[in-house]
Structure formats: structure tokens, C-alpha cells
Amino acid sequence: MRTGGQPIEALRKGMEYLAGQLGNIEIRGAGTTGSGRQLASVIIGADIVKNEITAHAVAAQNLVPEVKTILEIGGQDSKIIILKNGVVYDFAMNTVCAAGTGSFLDRQASRLNIPIEEFGSYALRSDSPVRIAGRCAVFAESDMIHKQQMGHRVDDIVRGLCQALVRNYLNNLAKGKLIAEPILFQGGVAANVGITAAFEEALGKKVIIPEYYDVMGAYGAALIAKRKMEKSIDTNFKGFDACLRDYSARSRECSGCSNVCEVIELFSNDELLASWGDRCGKWSSRLEGRPLVAR
Amino acid sequence: MPAKVGIPRSLSYYQLFPLWKTFFEEMGAELVVSGPTTKKILDDGVKCCVDEACLPVKLFHGHVADIKDRVDYLFIPRLTSISKGEYICPKFGGLPDMVRTSLHGLPEIISTEINLRKNKRNSLKAAMEIGHYFTDKDSQIKSAYKKAVGCYNLVKDNFEKGYIPDFIRPGKTAETKSLEKDRNLNIALVGHTYNIYDSFVNMNIWRKLENKNANIITIEMVDEKAINRNARQLPKKIFWNYGRKAVGSAMHLLNEKNLDGVIYVMSFGCGIDSFVCDLVERRIRRTTDLPFIVITLDEHSGEAGLDTRLEAFIDMVRWRCTDKK
Structure with a gap:
């Protein structure tokens, strides 16, 4: 689910949904991650509060133990994590630029009047992608408008956008890093088949999308919490009712x-x-x- | 009444303040140093400085604004070179002019050029020129100069032994620093002094690391002889004073077996850092397996971004440490 800029409300709804789904069970441990991790940890009473980079790495390793590269693109930020001999060797996170993130795609999709869910399939239909400047989200948009006015097909523009995002991601984050297989692609943007195809094309390598690609951070935080709680300590979790306050x-x-x-x-x-x-x-x-x- | 000389707590302050302090006090002047960086100083600096400048230069303007109405003189020397055969960032040489054109209502600026590139003795010449603002007695200036150099060297030597001087101590750190064997983690913090020791600009990176039980080592804590020995191994001489120190100290620390990771702190848009950071990174990647990260500081960098990066970096370092055991 999206927070829509209202993390507390989103958390409340999420917990309400969970409580309904799970019924009456005992929660032994709780963890939070992501940019709202502090806020969420106070509300639910978390046992661990972990940054999203470590959480993503732990989750990826749990699903694919020999993973060497993790590409992660979320709504507001993107990361690359390099693992070597089973431990995190290097990582990078996008700085102030949003051109390599999901919000960039969201914005361009709405400009083209394409639902974001179908964005990827448009890209796959194209056989001659249009070159779009992906350096900056603002410039990419003006470039795209120009290409539209020139009469290029929407499919080709969409594929061009996917390539632009991937190019920007690889130039910005992966600069100088060795991208070795197995490569995992996670985060909300991994749902976009166009981006995955663009990654595979640019890297010339296979990109794996893990089963829980869109909640890998949460999955990692849960694993870390589980490891901690195995030492059988009492949880800080306040219970579902407390979250609904x-x-x-x-x-x-x-x-x-x-x-x-x-x-x-x-x-x-x-x-x-x-x-x-x-x-x-x-x-x-x-x-x-x-x-x-x-x- | 003694003349009041204003020194901005910015840029060269973090390196040369002991020199200025002793000299001006010996000249009978009263020193006024701007306060530690605050949001107001940053805002003032950003408002009046040219847009293209880096954050530290903008901050310098803010620090000038902080003291300009309280002093008789502003001390903004035109620093061209502070060591033989080497240059420093060219913006240091342009500071007096930048400040003059960007700020109004300034007191007289002492903007003597200090250029030691060809000859170290030029520093005495500069001291004489500065001294004549306060006295006609050449002997007094000479003795003040000698004393100031002595004081500067003492502070520098103690720093190399790990004692962080009072005038730049970030946070509470008071104990002598060195690569500790029993300490949890030893992290090298490489970067310009005005980024490393200004806790506003670096968003309290010292406190954040120390709270994670990391022991911090900086360029200034490395013996300069060791720095030079290492820097000489490079195929080409680095002609920046800072560049030699950063690369030399990094190379020296890489050979220490107790070092657990390197954090390079750079200013967004810094020309020198863009070269030096890359040099340091290549050295580390090619010769070691050490965890390395670049933290870029800018006016609009959020604290959350820094927290996440530092947390993940420390996680990575610890993960690797336990893996080795």
C-alpha cells in the first residue's frame, strides 16, 4: 500500500487490515524499516528499527543465498547493493535526484495518460525506442513532450523512458561497481516489465525478480526481528489495538x-x-x- | 582600546586558527571569532553569496556577516599557497574579493596575500604586512610571528599524536585518539577540515558514529612524515596541499590492520574533492577489501539520508567483522 504522504494513517489502515486477516494470534516480535521507521517504531512498539539497505540485503539473501547484486527502485529512492562472499560489500543510494526512481515513472505515466500498471506492457510492444534524456526528471519531461510533438508512437516513447531510467540508474548508482549475477531486482518498480527488460538489455544479464519484490524491506526487517527474538526476549509490540489509537x-x-x-x-x-x-x-x-x- | 580583528569560523579557521590567534594577540589586538555554524549563518551566507559557489564558501560569507558589525578589521587573507610547491583551492585566493562584492557595510579587510609556493619565507613577509596594521615596530612583529609559528606547530604535532585541539573539537570528544585495538570499530573520516570539524555542516557525523561505538581517525591525526612518504609513491605529484594529505593519509591508514572502514566526506560541487575522492576510492578498491563510502554534503541534504547511509555502512562493517571471525 502507498503511504500517500500520510504515514500514520497508512500504518493504521495496514495494521487494521492485518488484524482482520490474522485473527487472534500472538505476535512475538516486530520490526520497522524505511524512511518512516522511527515514527512507525514508536506507534507499534518495534523490537528492531533497521535501515532499508540492510533490510533489503538480509531479505534478498534469505531468498537467493548466493545473490551478488541487488537493484532496488522504490517510489522516492533507489539503491544498489553489492554482496561478496555472502556479506554486503558495497552500496549506494541515489542522492537528491529523483530521475532514477518510481515517482519519475509515475509522473511520466500520468502525463501520457497510461495507468502505471500497464506502463511496462506498452514498452514491450515497441521495436524502435526513442532516445529520451534521463539525466533529470524535469528535462526528461520536456524531451518527452518534444518527442510526442514530433509524432513518435507512445509505445516507443515509453520504452525510451524505461531505457532512460535504467541508464540514469546505472550511471548514477552503479558507477564503477561490478554487477555480477545473480542479480535481484526488487522494490515497487520491479513490477514494471518494461524496466526489467531495459535492465536486462543494458546489462546483458538475467535479472531475477523475487517473489516478495515489493515488500522486501519489510520482509528483511521481519527476518532481523525474528533473529533477535529467537533469544526469547519479551516483545515491545503494543498490540493491534494500540495501533488503532x-x-x-x-x-x-x-x-x-x-x-x-x-x-x-x-x-x-x-x-x-x-x-x-x-x-x-x-x-x-x-x-x-x-x-x-x-x- | 585594542583593535578588534574578526575571524570567520570557517574554511582556513579549522587549520590555521592557532597561528592567527597567537599572532594577533601578540600584536595586542582583540580577536572576535564568529560563532559555531547555525541555520541563520547558513541562510545569511546563501542569501548573499554567488549561487555557483560550494557550500563551505557560502558558509564563509555567513560567518563574515555574523561578525562584520562587531569588529574594526576583518581578517581574510588571500591564501594562494600554504606549502612549498603546492596550491590550495583557488577560491581561497578569491575570498577577499568575493566577500567585498557580495556583502555591504564591511569594515576594513586585511587581505594580505600568503603565497608560499615558491618560498616558505614569504610567510614572514606576509606577517610583516599584516603586522604593520597594528605597529611600526618590526621586531615586535617578528617575535609575534615566531611565537605564532611555534604555537601552530605545537598544536599540529599534538593533533598528529591524536589530541584534538579545543578550537575545533566536535562534540565532547576529549580523549586522545589513535587506532585502538580494543575499540569496537576504527573508522577513517577523510575530508576537508571545514567539513569534518563543523558539526552543523556534517550533521553531527562525529556524534552519530561515536554513538555507534566507532572510533574516528582523521587526516590530521596521521603523522605528516608518513603522509609524505605514502604520497611520494604516487606516479605523479599531487599539487594540492589537501590532496597530498588526503591521499597520503588514506594510503597510510590502509596499511594499518586495525582499520575497519573509510568514510569520505565531500562537498557537493568541490573541484578538488572530485579528483581526490576518486583517487582515494581507487586506491582502496584496488589494494584492499575495506568498506568505503562517500558522503556528499550539500545545503539541501537531508539528515535522514545521512542516517540511513551511516547506519547501513556501520551494519556492513560489523557484518564483515563478524564474518571474518
């Missing part, structure tokens, strides 16, 4: 010094649960005596 987050500017940090505060029924975002630790360390954000 009323949570709200708000930000305010701290006026303590001229850094004017944007402090984020998480409330439940007017009770302050956690705060973070301050540079000095004045607010984040105030509650429960521990900083919630790994610093």
Missing part, C-alpha cells in the same frame, strides 16, 4: 537557538509520545531517557 504528528520550530530546528512531535490523545528532528538532542532525549532517532 488516535495518533497525530505535528512539527514546530524550536526557538532555543538560531538553528531553529524543526522538531516533530508525535501525540496520542494529547499525550506526547516522542519527538525528534532536533540537532542538539534537547527534545529527542527528553522522553523515556533514550533518543528515538538513531544518532
Whole structure:
């Protein structure tokens, strides 16, 4: 499911759905990952809070133990993880540029009036892709508009876009890295057959899409939580009911010094649960005596 | 009343402050140093500086704005070269002009050129020129210069032994630093001093690493003789002062068996870093198996991105350490 910029609401809905699906079972451990991992860990009471790079690597290795390269493209960021002798050897994450991510595709698909789910099949129908500048999402869009006006077929433009994204990804993230097989492609964008085809074409290698490609981060976090809880400690998990309580987050500017940090505060029924975002630790360390954000 | 000399806490401050401090105090001047970097200083700098400059240069402008109304002189030397046969970033040479054209209502700027590329003795010549702002007595300037150089060397020597001087100490770190055998992880933090020791710009990378039980080693903690010995092995001489130190110290540390990983901190858009970072990375990849990561600092880099990268990097280092055992 998509957070749609509202992580708390998305989490609530997700937990509600899970509770309905699972029925009355005992949860022995819980883990969170991704950019909202701190927020989610406070709400559900997580046993581990893990960054998405490690989580993705753990998950991929569990499914394909001999994996050497992980390509991951999500909505807002993309990563490459290189493994050697069964351990993470190197990784890279996209910097400020969004041209190599899912949101880029989303945007271009909606411009072309194609549902994102069908985007890939359009690409596969093309036999002469159009060259689109993939360096920058903004320039790619103007390039694409130009190509449309020139009268190129939509299929060819879509395939060109897939190639542009892959080219940008490989130039940006994979620069100087040895991409060896087996290669796993995970993250939401792995659902796009056009991108997968473009990767295989550019690399000249086979790309495997794992079964749980779209939730590999969560799968990895679950595995890490499981490993920790095997030492039979009590879980921090607050239960499904706790997740359905009323949570709200708000930000305010701290006026303590001229850094004017944007402090984020998480409330439940007017009770302050956690705060973070301050540079000095004045607010984040105030509650429960521990900083919630790994610093 | 003594003349007030303003020194921005930026760029060369992180390397040369002990020199400036002793010299100006010996000249009977009162020093005013801008405060540690804050969001306001950053905003002020970004507002007035030319858009194309790198973040550290923009910050320099902010630090000037912070003190310009409180001092009689601003000390912005025109640094062309600070070591024989080597250059530094050309922007250092243009700083006085950039500041003059970008900021208004400035006090007098002491912008003496310091160029030691051809001759080390040019530093005394520069000192005489600066000193004449405060006194006519050449002997007083000479003795102040001697004392300042002595003080600078002492701080530098102690730094090489692992003692981080007070004027740049990031966070609480006070103990002597070295490659510790019993410590959890030894991480080399390679980068320009003004990025490595400014905890605002580097988003508290020291605290973040130390909270993960990492022991940090920087270029300044490596014996300069060892740096030079290693840098000489390169097929071609690096003509930047920083470049020699960064590559030389990295090469030296790579041979230390207790080193667990290297983090290269660079400014977005830095010309020198773009070369040096690549040189360091190639050395590491070709000669070792050490974990290596580049952290790029920019005005709009989010803290979450840094946290994720550091966490994943430390995970990777630990994963490999346990795998070796």
C-alpha cells in the first residue's frame, strides 16, 4: 500500500487490515524499516528499527543465498547493493535526484495518460525506442513532450523512458561497481516489465525478480526481528489495538537557538509520545531517557 | 582600546586558527571569532553569496556577516599557497574579493596575500604586512610571528599524536585518539577540515558514529612524515596541499590492520574533492577489501539520508567483522 504522504494513517489502515486477516494470534516480535521507521517504531512498539539497505540485503539473501547484486527502485529512492562472499560489500543510494526512481515513472505515466500498471506492457510492444534524456526528471519531461510533438508512437516513447531510467540508474548508482549475477531486482518498480527488460538489455544479464519484490524491506526487517527474538526476549509490540489509537504528528520550530530546528512531535490523545528532528538532542532525549532517532 | 580583528569560523579557521590567534594577540589586538555554524549563518551566507559557489564558501560569507558589525578589521587573507610547491583551492585566493562584492557595510579587510609556493619565507613577509596594521615596530612583529609559528606547530604535532585541539573539537570528544585495538570499530573520516570539524555542516557525523561505538581517525591525526612518504609513491605529484594529505593519509591508514572502514566526506560541487575522492576510492578498491563510502554534503541534504547511509555502512562493517571471525 502507498503511504500517500500520510504515514500514520497508512500504518493504521495496514495494521487494521492485518488484524482482520490474522485473527487472534500472538505476535512475538516486530520490526520497522524505511524512511518512516522511527515514527512507525514508536506507534507499534518495534523490537528492531533497521535501515532499508540492510533490510533489503538480509531479505534478498534469505531468498537467493548466493545473490551478488541487488537493484532496488522504490517510489522516492533507489539503491544498489553489492554482496561478496555472502556479506554486503558495497552500496549506494541515489542522492537528491529523483530521475532514477518510481515517482519519475509515475509522473511520466500520468502525463501520457497510461495507468502505471500497464506502463511496462506498452514498452514491450515497441521495436524502435526513442532516445529520451534521463539525466533529470524535469528535462526528461520536456524531451518527452518534444518527442510526442514530433509524432513518435507512445509505445516507443515509453520504452525510451524505461531505457532512460535504467541508464540514469546505472550511471548514477552503479558507477564503477561490478554487477555480477545473480542479480535481484526488487522494490515497487520491479513490477514494471518494461524496466526489467531495459535492465536486462543494458546489462546483458538475467535479472531475477523475487517473489516478495515489493515488500522486501519489510520482509528483511521481519527476518532481523525474528533473529533477535529467537533469544526469547519479551516483545515491545503494543498490540493491534494500540495501533488503532488516535495518533497525530505535528512539527514546530524550536526557538532555543538560531538553528531553529524543526522538531516533530508525535501525540496520542494529547499525550506526547516522542519527538525528534532536533540537532542538539534537547527534545529527542527528553522522553523515556533514550533518543528515538538513531544518532 | 585594542583593535578588534574578526575571524570567520570557517574554511582556513579549522587549520590555521592557532597561528592567527597567537599572532594577533601578540600584536595586542582583540580577536572576535564568529560563532559555531547555525541555520541563520547558513541562510545569511546563501542569501548573499554567488549561487555557483560550494557550500563551505557560502558558509564563509555567513560567518563574515555574523561578525562584520562587531569588529574594526576583518581578517581574510588571500591564501594562494600554504606549502612549498603546492596550491590550495583557488577560491581561497578569491575570498577577499568575493566577500567585498557580495556583502555591504564591511569594515576594513586585511587581505594580505600568503603565497608560499615558491618560498616558505614569504610567510614572514606576509606577517610583516599584516603586522604593520597594528605597529611600526618590526621586531615586535617578528617575535609575534615566531611565537605564532611555534604555537601552530605545537598544536599540529599534538593533533598528529591524536589530541584534538579545543578550537575545533566536535562534540565532547576529549580523549586522545589513535587506532585502538580494543575499540569496537576504527573508522577513517577523510575530508576537508571545514567539513569534518563543523558539526552543523556534517550533521553531527562525529556524534552519530561515536554513538555507534566507532572510533574516528582523521587526516590530521596521521603523522605528516608518513603522509609524505605514502604520497611520494604516487606516479605523479599531487599539487594540492589537501590532496597530498588526503591521499597520503588514506594510503597510510590502509596499511594499518586495525582499520575497519573509510568514510569520505565531500562537498557537493568541490573541484578538488572530485579528483581526490576518486583517487582515494581507487586506491582502496584496488589494494584492499575495506568498506568505503562517500558522503556528499550539500545545503539541501537531508539528515535522514545521512542516517540511513551511516547506519547501513556501520551494519556492513560489523557484518564483515563478524564474518571474518
